[in-house]
Amino acid sequence: xxxxxxxxxxxxxxxxxxxxxxxxxxxxxxxxxxxxxxxxxxxxxxxxxxxxxxxxxxxxxxxxxxxxxxxxxxxxxxxxxxxxxxxxxxxxxxxxxxxxxxxxxxxxxxxxxxxxxxxxxxxxxxxxxxxxxxxxxxxxxxxxxxxxxxxxxxxxxxxxxxxxxxxxxxxxxxxxxxxxxxxxxxxxxxxxxxxxxxxxxxxxxxxxxxxxxxxxxxxxxxxxxxxxxxxxxxxxxxxxxxxxxxxxxxxxxxxxxxxxxxxxxxxxxxxxxxxxxxxxxxxxxxxxxxxxxxxxxxxxxxxxxxxxxx
Amino acid sequence: xxxxxxxxxxxxxxxxxxxxxxxxxxxxxxxxxxxxxxxxxxxxxxxxxxxxxxxxxxxxxxxxxxxxxxxxxxxxxxxxxxxxxxxxxxxxxxxxxxxxxxxxxxxxxxxxxxxxxxxxxxxxxxxxxxxxxxxxxxxxxxxxxxxxxxxxxxxxxxxxxxxxxxxxxxxxxxxxxxxxxxxxxxxxxxxxxxxxxxxxxxxxxxxxxxxxxxxxxxxxxxxxxxxxxxxxxxxxxxxxxxxxxxxxxxxxxxxxxxxxxxxxxxxxxxxx
Numbered sequence: 001x002x003x004x005x006x007x008x009x010x011x012x013x014x015x016x017x018x019x020x021x022x023x024x025x026x027x028x029x030x031x032x033x034x035x036x037x038x039x040x041x042x043x044x045x046x047x048x049x050x051x052x053x054x055x056x057x058x059x060x061x062x063x064x065x066x067x068x069x070x071x072x073x074x075x076x077x078x079x080x081x082x083x084x085x086x087x088x089x090x091x092x093x094x095x096x097x098x099x100x101x102x103x104x105x106x107x108x109x110x111x112x113x114x115x116x117x118x119x120x121x122x123x124x125x126x127x128x129x130x131x132x133x134x135x136x137x138x139x140x141x142x143x144x145x146x147x148x149x150x151x152x153x154x155x156x157x158x159x160x161x162x163x164x165x166x167x168x169x170x171x172x173x174x175x176x177x178x179x180x181x182x183x184x185x186x187x188x189x190x191x192x193x194x195x196x197x198x199x200x201x202x203x204x205x206x207x208x209x210x211x212x213x214x215x216x217x218x219x220x221x222x223x224x225x226x227x228x229x230x231x232x233x234x235x236x237x238x239x240x241x242x243x244x245x246x247x248x249x250x251x252x253x254x255x256x257x258x259x260x261x262x263x264x265x266x267x268x269x270x271x272x273x274x275x276x277x278x279x280x281x282x283x284x285x286x287x288x289x290x291x292x293x294x295x296x297x298x299x300x301x302x303x304x305x306x307x308x309x310x
Numbered sequence: 311x312x313x314x315x316x317x318x319x320x321x322x323x324x325x326x327x328x329x330x331x332x333x334x335x336x337x338x339x340x341x342x343x344x345x346x347x348x349x350x351x352x353x354x355x356x357x358x359x360x361x362x363x364x365x366x367x368x369x370x371x372x373x374x375x376x377x378x379x380x381x382x383x384x385x386x387x388x389x390x391x392x393x394x395x396x397x398x399x400x401x402x403x404x405x406x407x408x409x410x411x412x413x414x415x416x417x418x419x420x421x422x423x424x425x426x427x428x429x430x431x432x433x434x435x436x437x438x439x440x441x442x443x444x445x446x447x448x449x450x451x452x453x454x455x456x457x458x459x460x461x462x463x464x465x466x467x468x469x470x471x472x473x474x475x476x477x478x479x480x481x482x483x484x485x486x487x488x489x490x491x492x493x494x495x496x497x498x499x500x501x502x503x504x505x506x507x508x509x510x511x512x513x514x515x516x517x518x519x520x521x522x523x524x525x526x527x528x529x530x531x532x533x534x535x536x537x538x539x540x541x542x543x544x545x546x547x548x549x550x551x552x553x554x555x556x557x558x559x560x561x562x563x564x565x566x567x568x569x570x571x572x573x574x575x576x577x578x579x580x581x582x
Contacts, residue, residue: 101410107344
């Protein structure tokens with residue numbers, strides 16, 4: 001890519017320093033069903049933000065509202081300083097959108113497709129640069145109907161980058177891709193991030209969010225249940241360790257935020273005995289995520305959480 | 311409205327809207343150039359019907375009030391070709407929506423009207439081409455229109471009818487959830503076509519059917535175009551047949567107004 005947006009310089013204007021996305025109390029209902037239920041969200045300039053959640057959590061609806069493709073029922077939304085519901089053409093030139101549909105079956109080649117869509121932008125990025133940036137140089141002359149799923153997604157990204165957007169929306173960009181194609185796709189996004197483009201992506205793949213995102217927002221049933229860098233996701237849940245050992249016929253478990261203290265008490269009470277099968281474990285990212293979206297009960301609800309043995 | 315949009319002069323916005331509409335239409339043209347066989351098959355289908363009805367069924371057809379069946383049929387076929395265009399328009403709209411192309415257009419910095427205006431331009435262009443093919447085929451089997459000026463007026467009326475069915479197609483395309491819905495329209499278009507005066511004069515039908523056939527939105531155009539081409543119009547008929555020229559304008563204009571309004575509403579509802 002020859003031209004990409006740079007992160008705002010220290011002397012940047014107020015507009016440039018303001019967050020790329022600012023959402024307060026966003027709600028959206030389809031009939032009686034509330035699909036987005038009071039979401040607060042802030043995406044900083046230059047960051048990659050992943051909305052992570054199971055299917056039907058409200059990810060796509062949220063993103064489509066931010067893209068201006070869908071109306072909201074309540075709340076405040078500012079994207080690049082403007083309300084997407086009323087923003088005009090010049091605003092749309094500053095965002096890039098990769099939707100879920102694949103645009104399969106197109107009779108035009110990669111190059112022809114990009115050349116065609118270049119017409120709609122005030123100033124479009126060069127087709128050759130875009131093709132190179134998404135790694136489609138070899139496939140430039142191939143009709144898009146004949147592209148693989150991964151190549152087609154990369155063409156979509158190239159199209160979304162055509163207006164040199166400051167902010168890029170990607171809705172489940174790697175769903176249905178094989179592991180190799182997913183990795184290739186990640187590389188493309190990493191390159192964009194390095195160029196300073198702010199990226200908001202949705203995914204239901206935990207590893208994708210962990211790999212790509214600076215911050216992850218976990219969304220479940222229309223509510224944002226956690227926002228944190230991937231390594232800090234789950235905060236308190238994450239800090240809960242499980243101490244487990246064999247006693248008699250069964251296992252005893254203690255869930256605690258202070259495993260050292262538990263161990264000290266435990267060992268002091270049995271100064272000479274070996275504690276069989278003693279383990280201290282902390283929940284992995286996946287476990288925390290599943291707890292956040294309510295797929296499994298949070299550890300600590302079944303046992304005493306403040307460290308006392310039963 | 312954003313400040314940037316408000317500051318944009320109306321003339322500039324109009325110029326962009328027109329340029330965008332032509333760009334959208336250009337995308338269709340590019341696709342057609344890639345799929346010449348599909349385009350040819352579409353254009354030749356009415357020709358096939360013309361030949362079938364002229365040579366296979368035409369021998370047994372008697373036009374009430376006299377005149378050759380071929381000369382009676384050609385204007386009817388031309389009008390039906392315009393009606394059949396509803397399928398092409400609907401297919402294009404529904405596949406664009408299903409593939410996410412409509413949403414891409416909506417997210418691009420282009421005039422929102424261009425999506426629909428571009429479809430209009432492309433489909434009208436393809437209809438002109440279709441008419442050209444069908445007229446050439448009709449001339450080849452010996453059909454001769456009366457004169458240049460009335461013939462051009464007839465072509466104008468046919469394209470006006472196409473415009474009405476274009477908007478019906480856009481509306482149905484926006485209404486349908488997936489491309490399989492086109493099938494239903496493809497089937498329903500046949501009883502609609504036969505329940506008109508395109509193949510048989512309305513006066514040859516039983517009373518109540520004749521009334522329906524006469525008031526069919528296509529009927530006015532068919533009779534008016536027959537008249538302009540100097541073809542037999544079939545004797546008899548009620549008020550609707552006597553005022554065919556009026557109906558040939560009123561029907562398409564009303565249909566266009568109604569379905570254009572419905573389409574705009576439906577298009578805006580995409581963001582619900």
